Amino acid sequence: MGDRWHVEVDRSVCVGSAQCVHHAPDGFRLDSARQSRPAGPETDADERVLAAAESCPVEAIALTVLGSGEPVFPPEERD
DSSP states (O other): OOOEEEEEEOTTTOOOOOHHHHHOTTTEEEOTTSOEEESSSEEEOOHHHHHHHHHOTTOOEEEEETTTOOEEESOOOOO
């Protein structure tokens, strides 16, 4: 996985389950309202960050490849 990812959390959807922090404690933080924030807007591609996005019960986390914008998670729907 040599890519870098852009990390976004849709705070209007986040329910504060903290699964992201559990899976990637260096990648996410909970604020005083118990909503997730990425530790930084960019990160090296990392299985823990991907696991955090996949474990979010409301899919509030989006990962895209820096530069190309290609979705990492959630994956594009294929017809």
